[in-house]
Amino acid sequence: MYDVIVVGGGHAGIEAALAPARIGNKTLLITSHFDNVGSLPCNTSIGGPAKGIIVREIDALGGQMGKTADATYLQMKMLNTAKGPGVQSLRAQADKKAYPRYMQNILKQQDNLDIVEGMVEDLIIEDDTVKGVILDTGETYLGMTVILTTGTYLKAEILVGDQKTPSGPDQERQSLFLSDRLKDLGFRIQRLKTGTPPRVEINSVDYSKTQCQPGTDEPLAFSYETTNFISIEEQTPCYLTYTNETTHQIIRDNLSKCSMYSGIVKGIGPRYCPSIEDKIVKFSDKSQHQIFLEPESKEMNTIYVQGFSTSMPHDIQEQMIRTIPGLENCQILKYAYAIEYDAIDPLQLWPSLETKVIKNLFTAGQINGTSGYEEAAAQGLIAGINASQKLSGKAPLILRRDEAYIGVMIDDLVTKGTKEPYRMLTSRAEYRLLLRHDNADERLRKYGYQAHLVSEEVYQTYLNKMQRIHNEIERLESIRFTPKHEINDVLEQLGSSRLNEGMSAKSLLQRPEMDYQKIKPFIEDAHLSLEEEKRVTILIKYKGYIDKALRQVEKQKKMEEKQIPLDIDYHQVLNLSLEAKQKLSEIRPMTIAQASRISGINPADISVLLIYLKQYY
Template identity: 45%
Template sequence: MFPEYDVIVVGAGHAGCEAAAAAANMGSKVLLITMNMQTIAQMSCNPAMGGIAKGQIVREIDAMGGYSGIVTDESMIQFRMLNRSKGPAMWSPRAQSDRMLFAGKWREMLENTRNVDFYQDMVNGLLVKNGRVYGVVTGLGHEIKAKSVVLTNGTFLNGVIHIGEKKLGGGRMAEKAATGITEQLVSLGFESDRLKTGTPPRIDGRSLDYSKMEEQYGDEEMIGFSYLPTKKITAAQQRSCFITYTSPEVHDILKTGFEKSPMFQGRIQGTGPRYCPSIEDKINRFAERDRHQLFVEPEGFNTVEIYVNGFSSSLPEEVQFQALRSVAGFENCRMFRPGYAIEYDYFPPTQLKFSLETKLIENLFFAGQINGTTGYEEAACQGLMAGINAHQKASEQEAVVLKRSEAYIGVLIDDLINKGTDEPYRMFTSRAEFRTLLRQDNADLRLTEKSYRLGLASQERMELVKAKKEGVEKLKEILAAISLEPDETNAFLESVQSSPLVAKQKAAQVLLRPNIGLEKMMQYIPSLKIALKDFNKDTLEQAEIQLKYDTYIEKEKELVVKMSQLEDLIIPDNFDYEKLVSLGTEAKQKFKKIKPRTLGQASRISGVNPSDVQILMVFMGR
């Protein structure tokens, strides 16, 4: 019934979809197995993509030739560029999505991808022999063979749903849990643990009074995520979100459910996400605060369903309902379904190589929440890299690894493998030491050529990058050459409270002044507008950023070179750390467990001191 595949992807969430698309577009014959064909690319929690640091990840996925950016652009109902008041390293795109349109677009794109087959079944075992995986076993008893297998099981591995004192088996509400895989992997020597996440109640938007809330509009400029020309809504077609707040009364009602809370009564053993706590956790941990912000987010264009962002809860549903009815604008709310917590198995990611292949079983790859991450974007980028490397392994080619200095994706994978995680991992800009280089505006310049050489990014993407590079260089040359006259420039400088020119000055020099942007200069200075009329907005913005932040960018590049010297020092595979008598006990244990490939990786392992790295360096030098 089934041919032998190059790559089998287990699970069709964000990680699984990107893994299947990447491997197939590189030429592998792929089978995507999901327990429910109707929930491919389901947005299990909030109907949104991007945000702080997460938006950069989606841009990187797109630059590599992944689908998340395109799907988001073509299903968004609102777009905002966050952190515009800060420097460009902090700008982060975020889109509110139409939940059903998003999933539908993903399925459509996968079905139109050559080399992707689908099958609906549960995978409850792996075919393993002599330390290598060679296929999967399904609930219907099929043994399907493949050269590589990617597990992207999300929250489904032995998933348990908690609502107050009620406990249900499931990987998502109304969907059964996946069993068998954890037990087999543990029997093969893997270490597993439990994590917890949660989701808020969904509300009937017709029952809300929006006049009591603050309206949150989208941006006038619909930049989006994909570097390809995508079909996006206009600014006028956007749907608004709304903001309201909890109150001491709401908190008092929520507290009445604490005695039945699975989290406070110890029925949930898994650790929850620190940066996205439940509402009961927030009022318990931040008792001094008398209110918390709630974002009222529409689930799509053609539905009245509302997502209450900030009100994740596993309290009894009657407590959730009564508390919500005390929130401004929610006095007459009707609940579609309650919030709940979900507890699931994951495998500490220190058990992986940088390719996301497991160290214990060859040809087996993990991506997404199975590695302890949280968020669609973190899952999708792991899926992309696991799909690439599953193809590479099936084709007997070298693994592809992105460095910390190349991408947020590289930071995320490096963090997971070197430091592990005992709570759901979420990406932040603060995790990236080279964030001035890793901006959302230049992901294509950083990654598309690398991906194109691999056979993933398309010729169209490569042509766009080439044109962008040439346009930016030409624009910078013009700005360095064109002189601005005081009489045509000083009125503009006065309007932005900048000192006037007393003589001609190059446009590039004027641009370096604080509070001055190229777009505004062009509006007020006719000669500049004429000189730059042929350049598009993307090129103008990129040239401005490169000129204004040149000093910071060069400093980071120098730091990257210094750090890369440690990355080039390879540690032999069978290095005997016991020989190093002066090495600390914790460092020895970590080195033996993680088996770092380079001194650079060794230096980033949690618990390893600089002196430990120096000892290792000296011994290797001998």
């Protein structure tokens, strides 16, 4: 008998298995093929806009993804540096061979974790409670809790042109019967689609026709515990090129031949990561689209053609790709394809990621309708933590929208649902200035520590770091510069006005053109790390905006703290609209704040509900 059984060895499954095992629960990971655990079947990158912050949050909570990315990257880059800190995110070009190999070694060495190769096709259910799983061989494993992280394998089909081939990603076995079993149990099943672009031979590209895209020349990492960094000289560059009108015309002339427009696609594709043919149709006014050429591994001779996902037939792919500057004579090593798969309706989940249909059954990753490695890993970690919390009789970890992008994502899924692969975007977060790359530890370290995924030593290191940052902000308030100080020469060089009266170092940092590095030569060295210096700058420069956001959060907290009994009969609440009764009964929001975010619930419904709760609860 296991405490936790995890089905699937993708990015969600890894975190879902490691978390309870590290907490001390006897855990079983079942995967169809262990050599594919942690694989990167699509883009070989970790992070990106909003996603990079999710990886930082995973690390702050005690997860593994950030540490593995830091140990195996080809390139590390900070995005949106010309913009404010609320939208800056880290992105690593991962090594397609090294990343999964590192993850597999971590899993093999983990105490309390057993690993079995097999395909789960059924669940053992008693009294609406999961009791274990059944493999396609008939072999059974019993467990107190089960976490499904099946990725894109449920009834998966590969689509190229007008051809459909039953298969999982990279010609892996698909799961044939589990989604039907879930449907029989009462889950609503939806069909989704995603895709991947071609890979070309690395030496067949004419890089002189492209723009080199190097990494960022700074010591950058996802994990707060990383101390080893790859120098910019040792990092692998990526390259930028563009489609053109010739590319677009070939696509328009052959739309009827691609899976998307030929009529064989049933699933809904990702709005924010569309195929190239979808871009041409939906953004017909664009004369070109960015194409990034990204090396996949030091051990491979392949380039990933980012932005060129397609389901066109192979001969049309050949024509299309050779119109792109730098790829005129490229050798295609692997053709692009689309993949369809089954997923559940995430409205049937509690915010803990336990299902409402079956007790002790959790789901995480693409089975919940999301896209992306980072979104999957985050859900796996939360599901793993909450399976452990349930075993020990503790309340689940539910992150608020002002605490984490992870909280935004899960709340969106379980409150609003999704009909297309959900991708995390900074625009989804109403408090994104609070959910920054630099402060994930300040937001979430305590939760990782309370869940026993962050050690005493690591937590104390975090506390010491925060003390240094706050001490330095106080010290900068006490340091003053006079109009005669030599810093005036620096201000003049920066185009900033000279000092006409005395000013504190802290006040000087509030100027748009100033940062800690520019002031540092004129003050006693506080021996802060570069990351700590940046945090000091952000906390001083954006204090007014941060304080305003925090005041908004405090107002919202009153609604977040107003609990709604789960056994309430909404049909007995007089004056609630019919739509409100139906949606509240289905979603079963846990708080007034969550209820207010349900599509179709208006302020009048919330007022009626508050009055009812005051009268009867």
